[in-house]
Amino acid sequence: MKQYTLAHRKDFSGLTFKTDAPRPIIQSPTGVLIQIKALSLNARDLQVANGTYPPPHDIPDDLVPASDAAGEIVECGSKVDLWRTGDKVCTVVFLGHDQDEDVQYHTMCQGLGAAINGIAQEYFVVDQSQLLAMPAHMTYEEGSTLTIAATTAWSSLYGHHPKLKAGDTVLCLGSGGVSVFAAQIALNAGAKVIITSSSDNKIAQVKKLLQPLVRPGSPADVLQAINYNTTPDWDKEVAKLTGGRKVDIVIEISGRATLGKSIRSTRSGGLVAISGYLSDYSDLDPKIKEEDLAKTLLYNAVNARGNFVGNKQQFTDMNRAFEIGGVRPVVDKVFEFEQLKEAYDYLQSAKHIGKVVVKVAA
Ligand SMILES: NC(=O)c1ccc[n+]([C@@H]2O[C@H](COP(=O)([O-])OP(=O)(O)OC[C@H]3O[C@@H](n4cnc5c(N)ncnc54)[C@H](OP(=O)(O)O)[C@@H]3O)[C@@H](O)[C@H]2O)c1
Structure with missing residues (x-):
C-alpha cells in the first residue's frame, strides 16, 4: 500500500x-x-x-x-x-x-x-x-x-468553566482550523463571534463562509471581525464592539504575541482557552515580551486554561x-x-x- x-x-x-x-x-x-x-x-x-x-x-x-x-x-x-x-x-x-x-x-x-x-x-x-x-x-x-481542530474548538468552549451559553460572545483569533471551527460552533449555539485576522481579504472570505450559520433576524453584530495588522490595539476594539462588556471566551492560539490582549479582551470571570502558541516562532514586540502576564490576569480577574x-x-x-x-x-x-x-x-x-x-x- x-x-x-x-x-x-x-x-x-x-x-x-x-x-x-x-x-x-x-x-x-x-x-x-x-x-x-x-x-x-x-x-x-x-x-x-x-x-x-x-x-x-x-x-x-x-x-x-x-x-x-x-x-x-x-x-x-x-x-x-x-x-x-x-x-x-x-x-x-x-x-x-x-x-x-x-x-x-x-x-x-x-x-x-x-x-x-x-x-x-x-x-x-x-x-x-x-x-x-x-x-x-x-x-x-x-x-x-x-x-x-474541531474537538479542540469544542472542548475550548464546553470543556471548562465557564462553558459557552447562547448569547455569549466568543473571540476567535485568526482564520485557521481551530478558530474557524470555534466560530462555527459558537454561531450554531446562538452566540456572537468576533474573529481577528491578518488581512481584509481573509476577513471577507471568513465572513462569507460563516454566513450560513448566522440565523435570520440576528442582530448585525452577531458576526464581527478585526484586522489585527491595521488595528494593532485590537483588545480596545473588542471592548468597543462589545459596548465595554468584553467577550466571554477567547480561543487563544497564538501565545505570547496575543495573550495579554486576549486577557484584556475578556470580561472578568470569562475564559481564555489556550490551545496554541503559533507566535513563539516569530519576532515579538519587546513591549509584549516584557508584559507581566500574571498581573494582567489578576487585575482583569480572568480564567486562563490550557486546552488539550x-x-x-x-x-x-x-x-x-x-x-x-x-x-x-x-x-x-x-x-x-x-x-x-x-x-x-x-x-x-x-x-x-x-x-x-x-x-x-x-
Ligand atoms: N492544544 C491542542 O490540543 C491543540 C489542538 C489544535 C491546535 N493547537 C495549536 O493551536 C494553534 C492553531 O492551530 P490551527 O490548527 O488552528 O492552526 P492553523 O490552521 O495553521 O492556523 C493558522 C492561522 O492562525 C492565525 N494566526 C497566526 N498567528 C496569529 C496571531 N499572532 N494572531 C492571530 N491569529 C494568528 C493565522 O490566521 P490569519 O491570517 O487569519 O490571522 C494563520 O493562518 C497551533 O499552535 C496548534 O499547534 C493545539
Missing part, C-alpha cells in the same frame, strides 16, 4: 513516500481495518516534522505521520460488535482518551502521528473503541477535519451538534496523496482558511 514515513525531523522534506508498504493486519478480535479516504493536516504535523513538537515521550524513527482521517471500515475482527464493513468513521488522536475531561500522560503516549504511527497511509488498523461514526451529512474530506484537544465523548457531542445544525467544516484546499509535501508547505504558508485536506483514496 501507499504510505508516508518521516525519514528525519528537521522539516517536512523528511516525508518519504512508498508504494510497497505492507498492508496492516488485524491482530486482535476487536480490531478493525480502515481504508483511509482523506486526511487533514494540523500545525502539530508541521511541529512533528520539524522537531518542535514537545510531547513527554519519544517519537519513533520512520514514524507514519498525521492523525486526522476519515475512512471506510473494510474488515472487522471476530469480536467486533460496534461496526460493520462499509461504515464511515473518523479517527481519534489520543487512543484511550475516552471520557476523562483532560488528556492524561498515558493517552498522550498513544497519540497517532507522534508517539505512535499515524494515518498517512492507505490502510490503518485500530481497536473498534477508538473510532467515531463520521457525521452523516459530511464527505470524507470534511469528516477528516474533525479529529483535532477533546475527549471521545466531546467529539461525539460535537458531531451530534454538527449534524443537527448542518454545520460543514471549512475545507480550504484538497491535495492528492502524492502531493502531501505540497499540502504541508501550503499549511506552513498560512494562506489557508479553515482546513487543509489530502485525498488518500477515491
Whole structure:
C-alpha cells in the first residue's frame, strides 16, 4: 500500500513516500481495518516534522505521520460488535482518551502521528473503541477535519468553566482550523463571534463562509471581525464592539504575541482557552515580551486554561451538534496523496482558511 514515513525531523522534506508498504493486519478480535479516504493536516504535523513538537515521550524513527482521517471500515475482527464493513468513521488522536475531561500522560503516549504511527497511509488498523461514526451529512474530506481542530474548538468552549451559553460572545483569533471551527460552533449555539485576522481579504472570505450559520433576524453584530495588522490595539476594539462588556471566551492560539490582549479582551470571570502558541516562532514586540502576564490576569480577574484537544465523548457531542445544525467544516484546499509535501508547505504558508485536506483514496 501507499504510505508516508518521516525519514528525519528537521522539516517536512523528511516525508518519504512508498508504494510497497505492507498492508496492516488485524491482530486482535476487536480490531478493525480502515481504508483511509482523506486526511487533514494540523500545525502539530508541521511541529512533528520539524522537531518542535514537545510531547513527554519519544517519537519513533520512520514514524507514519498525521492523525486526522476519515475512512471506510473494510474488515472487522471476530469480536467486533460496534461496526460493520462499509461504515464511515473518523479517527481519534489520543487512543484511550475516552471520557476523562483532560488528556492524561498515558493517552498522550498513544497519540497517532507522534508517539505512535499515524494515518498517512492507505490502510490503518485500530481497536473498534477508538473510532467515531463520521457525521452523516459530511464527505470524507470534511469528516477528516474533525479529529483535532474541531474537538479542540469544542472542548475550548464546553470543556471548562465557564462553558459557552447562547448569547455569549466568543473571540476567535485568526482564520485557521481551530478558530474557524470555534466560530462555527459558537454561531450554531446562538452566540456572537468576533474573529481577528491578518488581512481584509481573509476577513471577507471568513465572513462569507460563516454566513450560513448566522440565523435570520440576528442582530448585525452577531458576526464581527478585526484586522489585527491595521488595528494593532485590537483588545480596545473588542471592548468597543462589545459596548465595554468584553467577550466571554477567547480561543487563544497564538501565545505570547496575543495573550495579554486576549486577557484584556475578556470580561472578568470569562475564559481564555489556550490551545496554541503559533507566535513563539516569530519576532515579538519587546513591549509584549516584557508584559507581566500574571498581573494582567489578576487585575482583569480572568480564567486562563490550557486546552488539550477533546475527549471521545466531546467529539461525539460535537458531531451530534454538527449534524443537527448542518454545520460543514471549512475545507480550504484538497491535495492528492502524492502531493502531501505540497499540502504541508501550503499549511506552513498560512494562506489557508479553515482546513487543509489530502485525498488518500477515491
Ligand atoms: N492544544 C491542542 O490540543 C491543540 C489542538 C489544535 C491546535 N493547537 C495549536 O493551536 C494553534 C492553531 O492551530 P490551527 O490548527 O488552528 O492552526 P492553523 O490552521 O495553521 O492556523 C493558522 C492561522 O492562525 C492565525 N494566526 C497566526 N498567528 C496569529 C496571531 N499572532 N494572531 C492571530 N491569529 C494568528 C493565522 O490566521 P490569519 O491570517 O487569519 O490571522 C494563520 O493562518 C497551533 O499552535 C496548534 O499547534 C493545539
